[in-house]
Amino acid sequence: MKSLAIAGLILTNIFFTVVSNVGFKWSAASRGPRGFLRWQVVGNVAGFLSVVALTFLLRFIPLYLAYAFTAGLGFVAVQVIGAYLIFGEAITTSQWLGIALITGGIVMVSLHR
Numbered sequence: 001m002k003s004l005a006i007a008g009l010i011l012t013n014i015f016f017t018v019v020s021n022v023g024f025k026w027s028a029a030s031r032g033p034r035g036f037l038r039w040q041v042v043g044n045v046a047g048f049l050s051v052v053a054l055t056f057l058l059r060f061i062p063l064y065l066a067y068a069f070t071a072g073l074g075f076v077a078v079q080v081i082g083a084y085l086i087f088g089e090a091i092t093t094s095q096w097l098g099i100a101l102i103t104g105g106i107v108m109v110s111l112h113r
Helices: 002-029 033-057 063-086 093-111
Strands: none
Touching: 002 033, 002 063, 033 063, 063 093
């Protein structure tokens, strides 16, 4: 049950991290103040919820693991889901290599328990 809570909180954090960054990108692309403010609110609320998920995650695992999972996987998710899938931004071969190295680093950090 503890492992399920940890996985759920990590996924929740990553989800809200992606939503937050996508909201800020849409805010930046908005043409009027209404769209700008709407997406700012979405981005900030999602960012707050990602921090809440991280806070609860810290009840279960040490900070070094929580940060590796949330910051590292959050970065990867924003690049792949936000930039590549949602906005259609190109990811070069060297960037894919960097994403793979980040993911490998997270695996290495988590194995040294």
